[in-house]
Amino acid sequence: MNAIPQLFVQPTTKNLRLSEVLGALSYALDLTEGQPQGHTLRCCWIGIHVGRELGMNSNEQLDLYYTLLLKDAGCSSNAERLCELYGHDDIETKRNFKLVNTDRINQLARFVFKHTAPGRGLSQRMRYLLRLIMNGEQLATELIATRCERGAKIAKKLGFNERVASGVHSLDEHWNGQGRPERLAGENIPIYSRIALLSQVVDVFHQVGGADSVLSELHERNGTWFDPQVVAAFERVARSVEFWTTLSDSSLPEKVFAMEPANHVTYLDDERLDDIAEAFAQVVDAKSHFTYGHSERVAKYSDQIAEHLGLDGIRRRWLWRGALLHDIGKLGVSNAVLDKTGQLDSVEWDSVRTHPRLTQEILSHITPFRELAQVAGAHHERLDGKGYPAGISSNEISIETRIITTCDIFDAITADRPYRSAIPVDESLCIMNKLRGHSLDDDCLDALIKCLPQFDIK
Numbered sequence: 001m002n003a004i005p006q007l008f009v010q011p012t013t014k015n016l017r018l019s020e021v022l023g024a025l026s027y028a029l030d031l032t033e034g035q036p037q038g039h040t041l042r043c044c045w046i047g048i049h050v051g052r053e054l055g056m057n058s059n060e061q062l063d064l065y066y067t068l069l070l071k072d073a074g075c076s077s078n079a080e081r082l083c084e085l086y087g088h089d090d091i092e093t094k095r096n097f098k099l100v101n102t103d104r105i106n107q108l109a110r111f112v113f114k115h116t117a118p119g120r121g122l123s124q125r126m127r128y129l130l131r132l133i134m135n136g137e138q139l140a141t142e143l144i145a146t147r148c149e150r151g152a153k154i155a156k157k158l159g160f161n162e163r164v165a166s167g168v169h170s171l172d173e174h175w176n177g178q179g180r181p182e183r184l185a186g187e188n189i190p191i192y193s194r195i196a197l198l199s200q201v202v203d204v205f206h207q208v209g210g211a212d213s214v215l216s217e218l219h220e221r222n223g224t225w226f227d228p229q230v231v232a233a234f235e236r237v238a239r240s241v242e243f244w245t246t247l248s249d250s251s252l253p254e255k256v257f258a259m260e261p262a263n264h265v266t267y268l269d270d271e272r273l274d275d276i277a278e279a280f281a282q283v284v285d286a287k288s289h290f291t292y293g294h295s296e297r298v299a300k301y302s303d304q305i306a307e308h309l310g311l312d313g314i315r316r317r318w319l320w321r322g323a324l325l326h327d328i329g330k331l332g333v334s335n336a337v338l339d340k341t342g343q344l345d346s347v348e349w350d351s352v353r354t355h356p357r358l359t360q361e362i363l364s365h366i367t368p369f370r371e372l373a374q375v376a377g378a379h380h381e382r383l384d385g386k387g388y389p390a391g392i393s394s395n396e397i398s399i400e401t402r403i404i405t406t407c408d409i410f411d412a413i414t415a416d417r418p419y420r421s422a423i424p425v426d427e428s429l430c431i432m433n434k435l436r437g438h439s440l441d442d443d444c445l446d447a448l449i450k451c452l453p454q455f456d457i458k
Contacts, residue, residue: 034095074151
């Protein structure tokens, strides 16, 4: 085992800022919403400028700052249901829905018709369409309520106050009372939510049509979707050329992190970082009921195997975090693919194969996670070099990755999947034993077998 590559020797959380970690992980939320990379950070840039223009003090700006970074924390929780209702790619549906003014019935009707079961037969399409038409109000409220309630819970799990949680919860409320989930109106909507919704719309329309498109859309929705005072504050901010150029500049992340009120900067300790890893693992697993609890089980199994193999406490803790986040790239894969009951075609398989690379890219945005990103991103590599995404072989696969891979495969086999029921443990081990030496590490598989009594598998 001494010849096997290992994780960094002394990983540390020293000088690791909460804002930087959440900002980095927000790239995963952007994927789920179908938005271009950096959407959440751009919204934060937009929203904080508006908050400052409105005269918010530093405490208020802090709550706004984290509301903006967490606005999409619940986004994965309605993906499966959305895919089921529309019979279509949930990521594409979410992306295009953000361009719709739901107060305009013609826009909404065009969207529903275009995105409902495209490519299917007429009778199938009609069944989907009739369900959406007959139950549209109820279903729309259900989808948004699921997302908002889950997002608020994530905010609280991360230790944020009720103001941030309510700001996330009320993101989709509209000034005229026609939003959801509670039909709040006017100043009953938290100011953080009002700013976050405007910031989201600004970024979406700036990405597709530039500043002129943004100002036109805000004028259209002023007083219906948006608080007129918030719109007026944004219009004053929008006079700055630098404001617009920064939205497209590679320096935007650093500038967003610099906007965090200086007297409120939070540095992470190990316990807070653990909470973040657990929270985002739950975001990942909420995307499909087939993966519910998967990341947490893989992390638990990995820790027990690592202890059995003699890894020290520091390495075990970092491995546990990596195992929790190993599938974060799956937030960029549609539920139409993840939950498909039949065989995947080549395009769908290619989509699935992107998720380890996305995992590595997302985690690499956090400096102390750079090597952990490689560990987590390699969990579908094989010792014989026939894995993905990079096709690396045994001399490049760390013991930490080998542990995660073993636990990931074990949990996948022993859990229900769209295309089959869970396989009993004894049969699963027979399958895994056939993977020894070319896909799975002998020592890791032996350790898994010895640790089975601790796994408490029902």
